[in-house]
Structure formats: C-alpha cells, structure tokens
Amino acid sequence: VEVTNDGATILRAVGVDNPAAKILVDMSRVQDQEVGDGTTSVTVLAAELLREAEKLVEQKLHPQIIIAGWRLATQVAREALTQASQDNSANDVKFKEDLLNIARTTLSSKILHQHKEFFSKLAVDAVLRLKGSGELHAIQIIKKTGGTLDDSFLDDGFLLDKKPGVHQPQRIEKAKILIANTPMDTDKIKVFGSTIKVDSLAKIADLELAEKEKMKDKVQKILNHNCNVFINRQLIYNYPEQLFADAGVMAIEHADFDGIERLALVTGGEIVSTFDNPSLVKLGECDVIEQVMIGEDTLLRFSGVKLGEACTVVIRGATQQIIDEADRSLHDALCVLAATVKESRIVYGGGCSEALMANAVFKKAGETPGKEAIAMEAFARALLALPTAIADNAGYDSAQLVSELRAAHAQGKSAIGLDMEKGKVGDMKELGITESFAVKRQVLMSASEAAEMILRVDDIIRCAPRRRVPDRGYC
Numbered sequence: 001v002e003v004t005n006d007g008a009t010i011l012r013a014v015g016v017d018n019p020a021a022k023i024l025v026d027m028s029r030v031q032d033q034e035v036g037d038g039t040t041s042v043t044v045l046a047a048e049l050l051r052e053a054e055k056l057v058e059q060k061l062h063p064q065i066i067i068a069g070w071r072l073a074t075q076v077a078r079e080a081l082t083q084a085s086q087d088n089s090a091n092d093v094k095f096k097e098d099l100l101n102i103a104r105t106t107l108s109s110k111i112l113h114q115h116k117e118f119f120s121k122l123a124v125d126a127v128l129r130l131k132g133s134g135e136l137h138a139i140q141i142i143k144k145t146g147g148t149l150d151d152s153f154l155d156d157g158f159l160l161d162k163k164p165g166v167h168q169p170q171r172i173e174k175a176k177i178l179i180a181n182t183p184m185d186t187d188k189i190k191v192f193g194s195t196i197k198v199d200s201l202a203k204i205a206d207l208e209l210a211e212k213e214k215m216k217d218k219v220q221k222i223l224n225h226n227c228n229v230f231i232n233r234q235l236i237y238n239y240p241e242q243l244f245a246d247a248g249v250m251a252i253e254h255a256d257f258d259g260i261e262r263l264a265l266v267t268g269g270e271i272v273s274t275f276d277n278p279s280l281v282k283l284g285e286c287d288v289i290e291q292v293m294i295g296e297d298t299l300l301r302f303s304g305v306k307l308g309e310a311c312t313v314v315i316r317g318a319t320q321q322i323i324d325e326a327d328r329s330l331h332d333a334l335c336v337l338a339a340t341v342k343e344s345r346i347v348y349g350g351g352c353s354e355a356l357m358a359n360a361v362f363k364k365a366g367e368t369p370g371k372e373a374i375a376m377e378a379f380a381r382a383l384l385a386l387p388t389a390i391a392d393n394a395g396y397d398s399a400q401l402v403s404e405l406r407a408a409h410a411q412g413k414s415a416i417g418l419d420m421e422k423g424k425v426g427d428m429k430e431l432g433i434t435e436s437f438a439v440k441r442q443v444l445m446s447a448s449e450a451a452e453m454i455l456r457v458d459d460i461i462r463c464a465p466r467r468r469v470p471d472r473g474y475c
Contacts, residue, residue, distance in 0.1 A: 003321045005109065006328050007040030008032035020050075020454045027450045031442060036335020037106050038443045041386055045443060048385040049451035052378035061371060063455050069375025072368070073361045074448045076376075077383065078441065080360035081353060084414060085437045089344035098346050099124045101434040103333050105349045110329035111322070115149050119330060122154050122313065127337040129309040136338055137265055140312040141330065143323040146295040147316035152326075157303040158266050159312040160259060162252045163291070164300070165236065167245040169228075170291055175302075177284035178227035179260050179269045184215075184236040184253070212239060219243040221275035227283055233260050233271075250289065252300070268306035336436050345437035348428035350417030351387025351405060353440050358383040359409040379448075387418055394420040401425060 004010060011025045024046055028039045049070070056066050088094035103120035112119045126139050142159055164170055198204055219240050222230055229250045236244075236253035244251035255263070264271050269284025287304025294314055313330065317323035340346070347353045358380040365376035384402055391398035401418055404425045408416035417433060419426030428434070 002324070004325050004328060005111070006325075006332070007043060009328060011039070011043065019460055020457075023450055023454060027446050031446055032332075032335075035339045035436065035439045035442050036332045037436070038439045042443045042447045044386060044389055045382060045447035046450045048382035049379065049447060050454060052382050053451065053455050056375060056378055059374075061374060065371045066375040066378075067452050067455060069372035070379050070448055070452060072364070072372060073376040073379035074444065076361050076364045077357035077379075077444055080357050081347060081437070081440055081444065084353065084356055085345040085347050087345045095344065096124065096128070097432075098344075098434060099127070099337055099340060101432045102340055102346065102436055103337060105433055105435055106333045106336050107329060110332070111325045112149065112329045118150060119152070119326075119333070122152070123330060123333045123337055126154055126311055126313060127334060127341060129311055130338065130341070131309055135309070136334060137262055138307055138310045139334060140262060140310075141315060141327055142294075142299075142312055143315050143317075143320075143327055144294050144297060145317060145320055145323060147318075149315075149317050149322070149326060151316040153314055155301065155312045155314060157301040157312065158263065158286075158305055158310050159292070159314070160231075160252070160255060160263065160300045160302065161297070162255055162259075162300055163298055165241040165245060165251045165253070167242075169248060169250045172228055172250050172289040173287065175229045175284075175286050175289045176225075176227045177229040177231060177263075177267055177269055177286065178222060178225050178281070179231050179264050179267075179271050179284055180222075180273060180275075181233040181257075181260065181271055182273045182275075183234055184218075184232055184240045215240055216243060218275070219247075221278075223247055223249065225275065225278040225281055225283065229289060231255050231260060231263065233257055263302070266305045266307040266310035267302065336439060339438045340436045343436070343438040346434045347437050347440050348415055348417055349433040349435040350419065350426075350428050350431070351390050351402075352415060352417030352428045352433075353435070354383045354386045355402075355405045355409045355417070356414055357444070359406065390418055390420065394418075394423070396420070396423045 002009070002013065008028050008031070011028045014025075016022055016025055024043050027046060028043050031042045032039050053063070053066055057063065088098050100120050103123050104116050107113060107116040107119055130136075130138060140158060142161060196207070198207075227249065229252070230244060231252045233255055234253070236251050241251055241253075260271055263269070264284060267284025267286055268282070270282045272281050275281075285306055286302045289300060289302055291298050292301045295316070315323050315326050315330065317326055361376055361380040361383070365373040365380065368376060384406070387405055388398045388402050391401045401424070405416060405418065408425060415427050415429045416425050417428040419431060
C-alpha cells in the first residue's frame with residue numbers, strides 16, 4: 001500500500017494507455033527530475049490549456065493559430081515572471097530566509113505540513129552545506145521506523161546501515177577505505193559440463209584446502225593496499241572475515257550498490273573489483289568510523305569525510321508509509337532548494353505569479369490584432385486555473401477569490417495572492433509565501449510545450465505488434 005499526495009508518484013502508479021496522457025505523465029516526471037516540485041501544477045496547467053484549445057477548435061479556430069497565440073502568450077508570461085522575480089543572493093541573511101520560505105511553501109501541501117518549520121530548517125541546513133554545488137548525492141536520507149517525525153535529525157557524518165564483522169575493530173581513526181564489488185566466497189573456475197572425480201576423502205580435503213589458499217591469496221592482495229577498512233558490495237564469508245579480523249581490518253559486507261557509490265563519492269575513493277595493482281587504486285579517507293545507535297538499530301558513521309558537505313538526514317516515523325511519504329516530501333524540498341541555490345531568483349506563491357502572468361497576457365491580448373488574441377486570452381484563463389484549484393482544494397469560493405485576485409493585480413498590486421489560512425486574498429510578501437523562480441519557469445515552459453505537441457496531432461494510429469513468423473530455414 002502506498003499513501004501519497006505527490007503528483008509525480010501518483011502519475012507513475014496510474015497505468016495510462018492514452019498517448020496524450022503518457023505525454024503528460026512523462027512531462028510530470030521530467031518536472032520532478034529537473035526541479036523536484038510543481039509536478040501537479042504542470043499537469044493541471046497543460047490539461048487546462050488542452051481544455052481551452054478544444055473549445056477554440058470547436059469555434060473553427062485553426063490549431064496553428066492557437067499555437068501562434070500560445071507562443072506569444074508564453075513569451076509575455078515568461079517576461080512578466082522574470083520582471084517580478086527577486087534576487088537576494090548577495091545578502092546571506094535574506095537569502096537564507098528566502099530558502100526557509102520556499103521550503104515552508106513546498107512542504108505546506110505535504111504530509112510534513114504540521115512539522116514544516118522543523119523540516120524546513122533541516123532541509124535548508126542540509127542544502128547550505130553543499131556550498132552551491134547542488135550535488136544532492138552528498139545528502140543521504142535514511143528511513144528508520146520508530147519514534148515520531150519530530151525525532152528526525154540531520155547528522156554531519158555519512159551513515160551506513162551496516163555492522164563490522166565478528167571480532168573486528170568497532171572504531172577506526174584515520175581510516176583508509178578500500179571500496180570493492182567482488183565475490184568473497186570462492187572464485188569458482190567456470191568450466192561448464194565438467195565434473196571432478198576423486199578416489200579418496202583426502203582428495204576432497206585437498207580441493208577445499210586449495211580453495212582456502214586461493215581466498216587467502218585474495219585477502220592478502222586486498223591487505224597489500226594498506227587499507228584498514230574494506231567495504232564490499234557482495235557478501236564476505238566466514239573464512240575471509242576471520243582473515244580480516246586477524247589483520248585488524250574492519251570488513252563491511254553487503255553494502256548495496258547505491259551505498260558504495262555514495263560512499264566512494266564522499267570519501268574520495270574508487271570502486272574496484274581486481275586487486276593486482278595497489279598503486280593504481282585510490283583509497284577513500286575519513287577521520288573516524290564508529291558505531292552509533294538510532295532507535296534499536298546500530299549504524300556506522302563516517303565522520304570527517306573528504307567531501308565536507310556530505311551529511312545524512314535520518315527520518316523517523318511510526319509506520320513505513322509515513323516515513324516513505326516524508327522521504328518523498330523532503331526530497332522535493334531538497335530538490336527545490338538546490339535549484340534555488342543555483343538559480344537564486346524567487347517569486348511570490350499562493351497563485352500570485354499565475355495571476356501576474358495572466359494579467360500580462362490579457363493586457364497583451366488586448367493590444368494584439370487578429371485571431372491570435374483569442375488564443376492568448378485562452379492561455380491566460382488556463383493560468384488562472386491554478387489559483388482556482390488552490391481555492392477549491394481549500395474549500396473556499398474560488399470564483400469570488402480569483403475575481404478579487406484579478407482585480408488586485410489589475411490595480412498594480414503585484415504581491416497579492418491567496419491566503420488559505422484566512423480564506424481571503426493577502427500580501428504574499430508579508431506572509432512570506434515564496435517559490436522558486438526556476439520551478440515556476442519550468443512549469444510554464446513544460447506545460448505549454450506539451451500542450452502544443454498534443455494539439456499538433458490530428459489522429460492516432462495504433463499498430464498491433466507484428467506477428468512473429470517462425471524461421472523454418474536450415475542452418
């Protein structure tokens with residue numbers, strides 16, 4: 001069972017067969033990958049554009065004229081959005097406040113709404129550690145059931161959900177880490193269709209001894225790298241584990257591929273599978289590796305890693321469904337914040353930006369001769385569908401609120417949006433409701449491009465899979 005209100009997750013789970021619907025699903029997925037938020041907005045806007053286009057086609061307006069009007073409207077809307085954007089990146093205090101406001105706005109519609117202050121600060125602290133690199137792989141998210149969402153925390157080190165082997169060191173300082181993806185049971189000789197016959201039990205013992213010697217040689221090759229920590233993606237069996245323990249090396253087995261990739265990134269090491277040339281292998285490094293307790297589980301913490309911005313967010317929660325949804329919500333917030341650090345401009349939320357763009361498009365349509373003006377007005381109406389949906393979802397009279405919103409923007413009050421706490425229009429600047437300029441721009445461009453692509457289609461030809469004809473020929 002998956003419980004979510006994340007637009008991209010819902011669309012991925014819904015099986016769609018209609019080609020136009022598949023375009024919208026792919027568009028939402030790209031939105032999620034690019035900026036992390038706005039997945040529902042981009043789908044709603046594209047759908048409203050198609051709804052308006054259908055009405056215009058019924059009025060005998062040619063699709064090419066509609067597209068020409070839309071392109072002009074998109075340009076006007078983008079210019080209006082750009083002019084309304086603000087950039088406070090030169091002031092660290094104001095920029096951090098902008099990031100906090102964006103995180104709060106993003107989390108307001110998520111399961112973390114009741115904890116948005118706590119998780120907003122946590123997300124901003126994690127992203128600011130990246131120092132503008134936007135390398136979200138350096139932020140690891142670990143989910144552990146138990147406790148409440150308020151028990152979640154940000155750890156300065158890198159956490160790995162594994163334990164050292166038996167009788168091996170439990171704490172390592174000045175760690176030299178060899179990260180590998182190699183079998184540590186037996187290196188079997190792959191000779192297919194062959195059997196080995198022996199005439200005594202002593203010969204079987206000789207075979208086992210030969211396998212042990214081969215594994216001992218492999219462990220020695222690993223130790224020749226002068227590492228004191230060995231982390232393997234695959235299992236490490238009892239005999240090599242004992243050899244590592246005798247050598248005083250911490251050996252960690254079955255670290256998943258995502259785990260060793262991220263570990264290689266943050267420690268500055270390389271993933272290897274052969275050990276013949278120690279001089280060519282780059283070892284990972286960190287100051288301390290130690291065990292920490294989270295709830296009832298023991299994890300390994302890597303502190304003082306080479307990639308100083310690396311950190312781990314540990315999410316706690318009562319059930320797996322809650323922490324899974326909290327993970328998706330926090331991931332969206334982290335993606336939006338990382339995009340904002342790269343593109344630091346912000347715009348006002350609460351339907352303010354959409355009303356601003358719609359007002360600019362309506363004004364330009366009144367100055368545009370020809371049928372393109374009709375398409376531009378339809379584009380503006382589609383933009384107003386977003387604040388309409390916000391008001392409807394909050395249970396208020398959307399017609400009344402959107403008309404008040406339009407009137408305020410027509411009077412030049414460009415910071416007015418919908419205050420859903422009080423059910424009326426309000427000043428988004430005073431309320432601190434801001435969103436990333438990059439997200440709004442991506443929503444506008446993606447929705448208009450997807451709707452234009454679908455509008456250009458005259459008909460759909462479905463071809464059944466070609467029937468395979470068995471080849472009766474002889475070799």
